[in-house]
Amino acid sequence: xxxxxxVTVNNVSMTYHSPEGEIHALQDITLQxxxxxxxSIVGPSGCGKTTLLNIIAGLLTPTGGEVYIGDKxxxxxxxxxxxxxxxxxxxxxxxxxxxxxxxLEVQKKLRPETVAxxxxxxxxxGLAGFKNAYPSQLSGGMRQRAALIRTLAINPxxxxxxxxxxxxxxxxxxxxADDIKQIITRENKTTILVTHDIAExxxxxxxxxxxxxxxxxxxxxxxxxLTCAVRTPLRCREAPEFREYFNLIWKELDVHA
Amino acid sequence: MPxxxxxxxxxxxxxxxxxxxxxxxxxxxxxxxxxxxxILLWEAAAVLHWIDPFITSQPTRILRTIVTLYREGGLFxxxxxxxxxxxxxxxxxxxxxxxxxxxLWWSDFLAEVLEPYLVVLNSLPKIALGPVLIxxxxxxxxxxxxxxxxxxxxxxxxxVYAGFSQVxxxxxxxxxxxxxxxxxxxxxxxxxxxxxxxVSALKINVGLAWVGVIVGEFLVSRxxxxxxxxxxxQVFRLDLVMASVIxxxxxxxxxxQAVVLLEKYVLQWR
Ligand SMILES: Nc1ncnc2c1ncn2[C@@H]1O[C@H](COP(=O)(O)OP(=O)(O)OP(=O)(O)O)[C@@H](O)[C@H]1O
Ligand SMILES: [Mg+2]
Numbered sequence: 001x002x003x004x005x006x007v008t009v010n011n012v013s014m015t016y017h018s019p020e021g022e023i024h025a026l027q028d029i030t031l032q033x034x035x036x037x038x039x040s041i042v043g044p045s046g047c048g049k050t051t052l053l054n055i056i057a058g059l060l061t062p063t064g065g066e067v068y069i070g071d072k073x074x075x076x077x078x079x080x081x082x083x084x085x086x087x088x089x090x091x092x093x094x095x096x097x098x099x100x101x102x103x104l105e106v107q108k109k110l111r112p113e114t115v116a117x118x119x120x121x122x123x124x125x126g127l128a129g130f131k132n133a134y135p136s137q138l139s140g141g142m143r144q145r146a147a148l149i150r151t152l153a154i155n156p157x158x159x160x161x162x163x164x165x166x167x168x169x170x171x172x173x174x175x176x177a178d179d180i181k182q183i184i185t186r187e188n189k190t191t192i193l194v195t196h197d198i199a200e201x202x203x204x205x206x207x208x209x210x211x212x213x214x215x216x217x218x219x220x221x222x223x224x225x226l227t228c229a230v231r232t233p234l235r236c237r238e239a240p241e242f243r244e245y246f247n248l249i250w251k252e253l254d255v256h257a
Numbered sequence: 258m259p260x261x262x263x264x265x266x267x268x269x270x271x272x273x274x275x276x277x278x279x280x281x282x283x284x285x286x287x288x289x290x291x292x293x294x295x296i297l298l299w300e301a302a303a304v305l306h307w308i309d310p311f312i313t314s315q316p317t318r319i320l321r322t323i324v325t326l327y328r329e330g331g332l333f334x335x336x337x338x339x340x341x342x343x344x345x346x347x348x349x350x351x352x353x354x355x356x357x358x359x360x361l362w363w364s365d366f367l368a369e370v371l372e373p374y375l376v377v378l379n380s381l382p383k384i385a386l387g388p389v390l391i392x393x394x395x396x397x398x399x400x401x402x403x404x405x406x407x408x409x410x411x412x413x414x415x416x417v418y419a420g421f422s423q424v425x426x427x428x429x430x431x432x433x434x435x436x437x438x439x440x441x442x443x444x445x446x447x448x449x450x451x452x453x454x455x456v457s458a459l460k461i462n463v464g465l466a467w468v469g470v471i472v473g474e475f476l477v478s479r480x481x482x483x484x485x486x487x488x489x490x491q492v493f494r495l496d497l498v499m500a501s502v503i504x505x506x507x508x509x510x511x512x513x514q515a516v517v518l519l520e521k522y523v524l525q526w527r
Contacts, residue, residue, distance in 0.1 A: 057434050076436075083434035085427040093449045093526045106435040106445065134526045154435065 006070060006190050007033040007056060007158060013064035013215075014051050024215035025051045029065070031209060031218065033158075038184070038191045040201035043211030044253060049194040050086075052216070053160050056192065057083040069158065079107060082156030082189075087167040088147035090135035096146050097122070097131040103154040118153040125149060125183060140168045141176045148180055152187055159184065159191040165200065177204060177233045198253070202226075202245045203233035210252045220252050314495040322500040336504055339470055339481040342398060343512065346405020347466035351459045353406065354413025361414070362421045362447065363439070375415055383408045384472050391477055401473030401481075408469035409462035416461075420454030421447050456520045463516055467509055482508075 009031040016023040025048035033039050043049050054060040056067055058077045067074040069081065077083075082103075090099045100118050104110050122128045125145055135143055144164065151159060164180070165173045181204050184191055195201050201208050202224055210220040226239035236242065266274075296316045302308045303315035310318060326332040361368040387404055394400040428446050437445065474483025482501045489497030 054430075059430060059433055077434050079436065081434070083431065085430050085434075087427065089425065089427050089431050091428065091446065091449065093452065102432075102445070103435045106432060106437045106441055136527070 003034040005032050006035045006037075007031075007192070008068040009052075009056065009065070010067065011065035012052070012055060012062045012067065014048065014055065014060070015063045026055075026062070027215040027217050029216070029218060033190060033192060035157075035190055036188060037207065038181075038193070038205045039207045039209060040193045040195060040205035041209045041211060042194075042196060042198055042201045042249065042253065043216055044213045045196060047211045047213050048216035049196075049211065050162055052211075053083070053162050053192065053194050056158075057081050057160050059083070079154050080157050082151035082154060082159045084147060084151050084159065084161045084164050086163045088135075088143045090143055090147055090150075092135050095132050095134060096127060096138070099135065099146060100150045100153055102150055107154060109154070114153070114155075117155070118149065121149045121152060140172050141179065144168065144176050145179060145183070148183060152183075152189070157190060159189045161191065161193045163195055164193065166195075166197075173200075174234055181233050198246055198249050199237060199242075200233070202242060202249070203236045208245070208249060210249055220249075222249065311493075312495055314499040318496045319500045319503060322496040323504065326500065332504070335480055335482050335485050335501070336508055338398075338478075339474065339483065339505070340508055340512070342401050342470045342473070342481065343405060343463070343466045345402045346469055347409060347459065347462040349402065350406045350409030350462050350466060351413055351455065354410050354458065354462075355417050355455055357410075357414045358417035358421060359443065359448075361418050362443070368418070375411060379411045379415060383411070383469070387472060387476050390473075396477045398478075400477055401470055404473040405466040405469030409458075409465040412465070413458045413462060416458050417451060417454055420451040424450045452523055456516075456523060460513070460516050460520070463509075463512055467505075471505070 009029055012026060012029045013024075014026040016025055029052060031039075041049055041052065051060065055062045056074070058067075058074045058081065061075075069078065072078075090096075091102070094102070100122060101110065101115065104114050104118065119128075122131060127142065127146055127149065130138060130142065130146075135146070138146065147164075161180075165176055168176055177200060193201070193204060205224055208222045208224060209218060210222070211217065212219040222245060224245060226236045226241050228236050228239040299313075300316045303310040303313065323332065326335070361371065383404075386407065390403050390407070391400045394403055424447055428450065429442055432442050432446055470481070471483040471486070474481040475487050478484040482505045485501040486498050486505075489495065489501065
């Protein structure tokens with residue numbers, strides 16, 4: 001694979017201003033993500049993970065540094081980036097089909113070929129029979145899949161997932177992670193996943209970035225190489241190296257260290 | 258889905274259902290008995306001269322009054338006028354309130370500037386402005402509708418605006434990440450997510466609009482149930498007053514049910 005750099009985060013810092021004072025959320029974050037790569041970002045609560053993702057998505061302007069997608073500087077939301085906020089955020093009053101088309105509707109791209117693409121994805125990922133169902137009629141895992149298809153429908157090159165699975169119970173979470181990872185691999189998307197679940201981060205990613213507590217800086221970066229026959233997040237957890245990575249990152253995240 | 262729908266229900270479950278049905282029936286029976294008891298007691302008290310039906314009226318006389326009203330064509334005229342004014346009042350109140358809430362949502366500055374005014378206006382008994390409205394708008398239906406509108410306006414603004422502010426931040430973020438404009442955010446998430454709030458405001462406004470309309474009719478009208486009540490009181494025809502109050506309760510109950518049906522219809526996705 002030609003490893004083109006797709007996302008460049010260059011010396012990004014972020015300071016929030018509030019009546020209570022200044023909050024230094026991020027400091028000097030520099031990071032590159034290549035095409036097709038899956039990067040997990042872990043860090044203690046409140047270290048600025050969501051902030052970083054919002055900056056990459058163009059939802060926030062950093063107070064220092066800049067972000068590039070390809071060679072274009074990020075100045076606002078672009079359709080190159082698909083953002084999945086915490087929990088699925090399906091709109092309860094819309095059917096699954098209408099939810100999936102939301103991004104296309106906003107971007108005024110409801111054309112026969114884009115709609116067919118979305119329909120095909122519902123078909124591929126087993127939700128075709130739920131087109132006319134409302135989100136409340138779906139299980140947590142199916143909702144998550146629908147949310148991912150909604151994001152994929154605008155055909156972004158990069159997926160940003162913010163604690164995408166945190167609303168699910170533990171078992172569903174493991175299965176959904178497998179499911180989502182498989183879809184992402186199949187659709188060949190570059191992905192940045194934010195989580196504070198170390199095991200989830202290791203099992204899904206090619207690379208794990210560890211942030212320090214606030215102000216978030218990059219504390220360590222690990223290339224994940226796991227020896228497992230079938231490379232699915234669930235099976236990867238059984239790889240011999242898994243525990244080593246886990247313990248290492250666990251120590252790095254230790255707030256007392 | 259409860260699994261009872263597939264499997265044959267157990268004896269214990271059937272017993273539970275039976276017990277539920279039984280207790281429902283008992284409640285219903287008690288309700289009917291209570292009403293019948295009150296009517297009978299009232300009638301008996303009047304017939305036996307424990308009370309003076311001239312000032313307390315009595316069920317048979319009320320019934321006769323309603324029948325007479327119906328024969329003379331007054332029943333539907335007066336009830337119709339009042340119902341029309343009420344419907345106009347609460348629909349306009351809800352619409353105008355929602356509209357103002359949208360404007361406040363659009364401009365944080367305006368919302369902050371107007372907040373204390375809303376608080377004061379909200380605590381003001383709107384009825385106190387009745388005479389002012391009449392002077393401004395004249396003696397007629399328009400003043401009564403304006404009164405009903407005004408009674409529900411402020412509370413609608415406040416509750417609908419609060420509903421708008423409670424829409425999940427992440428839903429808005431999702432739309433912004435798709436590149437949505439402010440108008441799209443309003444149309445695609447703020448308004449639809451607030452339908453439950455708006456419908457519950459509508460429900461409250463039905464009750465408030467009745468108050469506004471009846472007070473308005475007390476002050477100016479030539480027709481309507483409020484007019485009948487005031488007129489009946491002035492000429493000491495308590496039968497007419499009571500009959501009007503009863504028609505009013507029936508109309509109010511029906512209208513509330515209509516709004517509940519509407520709510521079921523708009524909130525199908527629940
Ligand atoms: N809009 C804002 N205004 C002021 N401070 C903010 C704002 N958003 C976030 N912060 C602060 O910045 C810091 C980083 O927030 P952020 O949400 O990015 O953390 P996080 O790593 O995603 O946390 P979590 O694990 O809890 O999701 C936090 O201390 C938070 O209180
Ligand atoms: Mg977060």
